[in-house]
Amino acid sequence: xxxxxxxxxxxxxxxxxxxxxxxxxxxxxxxxxxxxxxxxxxxxxxxxxxxxxxxxxxxxxxxxxxxxxxxxxxxxxxxxxxxxxxxxxxxxxxxxxxxxxxxxxxxxxxxxxxxxxxxxxxxxxxxxxxxxxxxxxxxxxxxxxxxxxxxxxxxxxxxxxxxxxxxxxxxxxxxxxxxxxxxxxxxxxxxxxxxxxxxxxxxxxxxxxxxxxxxxxxxxxxxxxxxxxxxxxxxxxxxxxxxxxxxxxxxxxxxxxxxxxxxxxxxxxxxxxxxxxxxxxxxxxxxxxxxxxxxxxxxxxxxxxxxxxxxxxxxxxxxxxxxxxxxxxxxxxxxxxxxxxxxxxxxxxxxxxxxxxxxxxxxxxxxxxxxxxxxxxxxxxxxxxxxxxxxxxxxxxxxxxxxxxxxxxxxxxxxxxxxxxxxxxxxxxxxxxxxxxxxxxxxxxxxxxxxxxxxxxxxxxxxxxxxxxxxxxxxxxxxxxxxxxxxxxxxxxxxxxxxxxxxxxxxxxxxxxxxxxxxxxxxxxxxxxxxxxxxxxxxxxxxxxxxxxxxxxxxxxxxxxxxxxxxxxxxxxxxxxxxxxxxxxxxxxxxxxxxxxxxxxxxxxxxxxxxxxxxxxxxxxxxxxxx
Amino acid sequence: xxxxxxxxxxxxxxxxxxxxxxxxxxxxxxxxxxxxxxxxxxxxxxxxxxxxxxxxxxxxxxxxxxxxxxxxxxxxxxxxxxxxxxxxxxxxxxxxxxxxxxxxxxxxxxxxxxxxxxxxxxxxxxxxxxxxxxxxxxxxxxxxxxxxxxxxx
Ligand code: SF4
Ligand code: SF4
Ligand code: SF4
Numbered sequence: 001x002x003x004x005x006x007x008x009x010x011x012x013x014x015x016x017x018x019x020x021x022x023x024x025x026x027x028x029x030x031x032x033x034x035x036x037x038x039x040x041x042x043x044x045x046x047x048x049x050x051x052x053x054x055x056x057x058x059x060x061x062x063x064x065x066x067x068x069x070x071x072x073x074x075x076x077x078x079x080x081x082x083x084x085x086x087x088x089x090x091x092x093x094x095x096x097x098x099x100x101x102x103x104x105x106x107x108x109x110x111x112x113x114x115x116x117x118x119x120x121x122x123x124x125x126x127x128x129x130x131x132x133x134x135x136x137x138x139x140x141x142x143x144x145x146x147x148x149x150x151x152x153x154x155x156x157x158x159x160x161x162x163x164x165x166x167x168x169x170x171x172x173x174x175x176x177x178x179x180x181x182x183x184x185x186x187x188x189x190x191x192x193x194x195x196x197x198x199x200x201x202x203x204x205x206x207x208x209x210x211x212x213x214x215x216x217x218x219x220x221x222x223x224x225x226x227x228x229x230x231x232x233x234x235x236x237x238x239x240x241x242x243x244x245x246x247x248x249x250x251x252x253x254x255x256x257x258x259x260x261x262x263x264x265x266x267x268x269x270x271x272x273x274x275x276x277x278x279x280x281x282x283x284x285x286x287x288x289x290x291x292x293x294x295x296x297x298x299x300x301x302x303x304x305x306x307x308x309x310x311x312x313x314x315x316x317x318x319x320x321x322x323x324x325x326x327x328x329x330x331x332x333x334x335x336x337x338x339x340x341x342x343x344x345x346x347x348x349x350x351x352x353x354x355x356x357x358x359x360x361x362x363x364x365x366x367x368x369x370x371x372x373x374x375x376x377x378x379x380x381x382x383x384x385x386x387x388x389x390x391x392x393x394x395x396x397x398x399x400x401x402x403x404x405x406x407x408x409x410x411x412x413x414x415x416x417x418x419x420x421x422x423x424x425x426x427x428x429x430x431x432x433x434x435x436x437x438x439x440x441x442x443x444x445x446x447x448x449x450x451x452x453x454x455x456x457x458x459x460x461x462x463x464x465x466x467x468x469x470x471x472x473x474x475x476x477x478x479x480x481x482x483x484x485x486x487x488x489x490x491x492x493x494x495x496x497x498x499x500x501x502x503x504x505x506x507x508x509x510x511x512x513x514x515x516x517x518x519x520x521x522x523x524x525x526x527x528x529x530x531x532x533x534x535x536x537x538x539x540x541x542x543x544x545x546x547x548x549x550x551x552x553x554x555x556x557x558x559x560x561x562x563x564x565x566x567x568x569x570x571x572x573x574x575x576x577x578x579x580x581x582x583x584x585x586x587x588x589x590x591x592x593x594x595x596x597x598x599x600x601x602x603x604x605x606x607x608x609x610x611x612x613x614x615x616x617x618x619x620x621x622x623x624x625x626x627x
Numbered sequence: 628x629x630x631x632x633x634x635x636x637x638x639x640x641x642x643x644x645x646x647x648x649x650x651x652x653x654x655x656x657x658x659x660x661x662x663x664x665x666x667x668x669x670x671x672x673x674x675x676x677x678x679x680x681x682x683x684x685x686x687x688x689x690x691x692x693x694x695x696x697x698x699x700x701x702x703x704x705x706x707x708x709x710x711x712x713x714x715x716x717x718x719x720x721x722x723x724x725x726x727x728x729x730x731x732x733x734x735x736x737x738x739x740x741x742x743x744x745x746x747x748x749x750x751x752x753x754x755x756x757x758x759x760x761x762x763x764x765x766x767x768x769x770x771x772x773x774x775x776x777x778x779x780x
Contacts, residue, residue: 070657071647098668101643105658147670157669181670207729209658215651226749282672286640289647291751293640297672309671 003213004066004535005034010108010130012123014197015056015115019130024109030537031621033544034109035065036092037506037551039081042112043090044554044625049561053085053189054171054196056116062162062202064109065508066531069101069289070210071222073229074513074522076101076287079505083562084188084449085196086173086349086404087425090558091188091449096287096295096510097180098160099204106206117198122163124154124203135200142166142342143178150203163201164191165344167392171195172402174349174427178341182295182311183287186346188426188449213536221529226291229513231520233467237512238284241296242315243273246322253583254436256428257323258378259355260421260574263432264582267328271318275330282309292512298334305335305385313337313347319430320351325358325384332381336388343392352427353401354387356408359419365412371397421572424564426450434575435584437464438486442494442595445569446610448555454511456552457501461515462493469515470523471496474545486591491598502548503527550620553612556605557625566610569596629701632737632744633763634676635770638754641666641674645746645755652745653735663737664746664755665724676755678746679703679724679737685716693734702739710734 009022032038039061051057060082067075078100084091103111107128120135138146143165150161162179168191175191176184194200212218229235237244249255250268257265269275280300286293295314300307313321313333321327321336340347354376360366361376368375374397376383390398400408405427409420421428423444428451433441437460444451453459461467463480472478476496477489503524504514513522522530524541532539575589600607604616614626646662654661665677681703686694693710694703710733716725717734728735737744739757747757758766 071644071651105660207658207660209650209654209656209661211656212651215655219651226751283637283674284640285672285674286642288643290642291644293642293752 001211003211004070004531005029006104006107006109006208006210008108009110009112010125011112011114012130012132013115014113014117014121014132014199017117017132019132031547032550033066033506033547035063035068035506035508036079036081037547037554038110039063039079039092040090040551040554040558042110043081043083044558047083051083053083053088053193056197058083058193060113060190060193062103062111062113063508064100064104065506066535068508069104070534071218071289072509072522072530072534073222073225073291074504074510075508076289077508077510078103079508080177080185080190082188082190082193084426085192086189087450088562089424089449089564090555091190092455092505093177093185093187093190094455094510095177095179095183095185096290097183098288099162099179099183100508101288102160102204102206104206104210105208106204107208111202113197113199116196120198120200122150122199122201122203126205127207138200139169140166143344144181144342146201147181150201154203156205159203159205161201161203163344164194165342165392167191167343167345168195170392170394170402172345172391172394173404173407174346174353176340176344176346178344182341184341184346187348187452188346191344212534214533218530218533221526221533225522225526225530228519228521228526229291231516232513233465233516233520234512238293240273240277242294243276243313243318245273245315246318247272247274251583252435253579253585254432255323256319256430256432258326259324259352259359259419260428260432260572261359262581263435263579263584265323265328268323270328271322271330271333280330280334285311287510290510292510294512300331300334303331304382305329305331307335307338310338310341312341316430317347317351320348321384324351324355324430326378327381327384328379329381332385336385339385339388339392343388345388345392348429349404349427350388350391352421353391353405353408354384356405356419356421357387357397357401360412360416363415363419365416370400418573421574423447423451423571424568426452428572429453431460432579432584433571434579434589435483435587436460437462437483438490438589438595439463439494439497441571441575441589441592442491442599443498445571445592445596446494446599448559455501456505457497457511458515459494459497462497463490465515467515467521468517469497469500469521470518470525470541471500484587486589486595488594488598491595491600492602494599495602498552499545499548500524502552503544506544506547506551507531546620550622553617553620553622554625556612557617557622560611561627566596566600566608569610629760630742630757631681631760631763632678632739632747633756633758633766634678635754635756635766636675638752639666639674639676640752641668642751643668645676645750648745648749652740661728661730661735663724663735677722677724678755680722681739682721684719684721685725685736688715688719690715697738700739700742703736704738705734705736707731707733
């Protein structure tokens, strides 16, 4: 009998058109807890190093965790784990909506996708049954059209569809997988991986429930979380959506602008959360099971950027299609967000690629000859929207942009390198490592999937947010030393921030709600209470921490096998230069190496190579990852 | 006057937590398809909780007399020992909020949790309320009328 989990893994081989259902081993699952932790073990053991992420041998794991689809207030997530074609590293892309919960209700915790179908197909998983169905008629359709067609075809409005659009079919290296029309497993190019496998969509639905080991105790633990979250420090986010951060971040000088040339946008009031709510919001929207409801539906009624109702745009998207490109037109941003969702594009890499092109155009590295006469000037919303279309179809200059910033810079030569804002090939998101937080600078440098602020956590919680997230009792240095401090302590702090965040990743929880202090967020201790009552396993916070550490180390080992070491843990050159103007003028990153030394040491990793030491792996029971 | 359950779809975010709490309370499991409150979440931007109105139409058609009105809450409740799972009640419910449970094989419907509805207690956005009947009636009129009004943007 399984509690909390469905207890089954589905293996779909697209080459042979066969599938297999495997029972999960309880002890093995508990060692990693589930979701990303267990997926890391699967991919490490089943996918040897050096495989082309777009080759049939590449595998993809759709993963849910213990709290996915339950009453845990943040439990709407699933993650897609794979080797990224954009970066060549481990990647995991999280998404909310209904897909994760419905996959579990359909009877599976994990789906492993292997091989390549000869012709386009989709996988339909419902109530323990699996069908691989032809999708030739869907190829070429966008995500919205695909979703609608599948709802009609399967005659079930309750299905959850995770599909790729034209961007994934065309192999855009940062194409996303979009579920429930407007929720993206965005980063790293999973859409291109689906496209390479001729896999248009995975569709799920189920009427099975999740059994609870100790229902009364579980209800009490969830009620406690509901009470605590009344004091959640970011509780104001839902009222404006994450876009509310635009005004705040701009006033603090931490709003990345013009391809990170500065961190301050004069026209921020023209793209604010307040304006979005007043003029374009239709309603607030939650992911399945989430009590936070940070999402929202927006539309533009008329004009050249007229847009049908669509979820978003979120803060990241507004900055990426807005200030990062110098664009101050909210209608263009909403339109751009819509197009990214229907074509299946990561809005962050899309915006950064456009901004990079704009900077290259400004510097004469790209000319009208390259752009078929279209000037790529900062702030031109129409050009931004046109480029999104061109990227999705790899048309004209879009084919260059579709490869992401790192490859573009390689093609455009050394003069372009300076403007290439990425780590390990992943374009940076909308947070300024120079001024927002130096722990964030460490995170950007070392994150398994490249320049990422979310997996496993938003590193700025500690020094920008002044939050311990329940980690004081585990030894997180306290009190915070200020955003600009670059002492080695920042590296030590990141160990705790990363492991605390990794707990959400291995449980299948959304990262929101794990930021706060005891009594105002879901701390590791509270997660342990919820998970214990749910699964019947008497899990402690310390056990969750160890499982998180396993997962974190395994991902590092996955990357090591692909050739990534300390030499790749670096920041774009621009961050060594001071921010030129605005409230945080003068801020820069000077001491990354010292912070990294301290981080590796705290993790028990070799300082020279930055890789987990054999003793560490042995201690964690990961002998198989020693090489 | 006793209280009744009333919904305001404009406040609903489509989180389905009410369904999960319902199934947890009734069956000790989390399973929206075993819930007696139904959230219709559709694209684009439709989130509507649908609940039993306790109208009693189902009482009249039940051939075994398994459905009765609870004296304390006025809820229509199922006597599981009498119900045969024939499904006559499912056919007549105008709101589609009564089902024959697949596991217990008897009718399942909202019984207002004996006066402390779990869905209401846990709706994070106040979209479900358990209110004084008079006030709730006024709210129902309002919501019903506005749903049929022409929207001016
Ligand atoms: S709990 Fe409330 S907000 Fe969530 S779906 Fe139910 S009625 Fe809507
Ligand atoms: S289940 Fe349907 S018919 Fe019976 S009381 Fe409720 S709304 Fe009326
Ligand atoms: S299913 Fe049960 S409650 Fe419904 S009509 Fe039949 S006997 Fe009556």
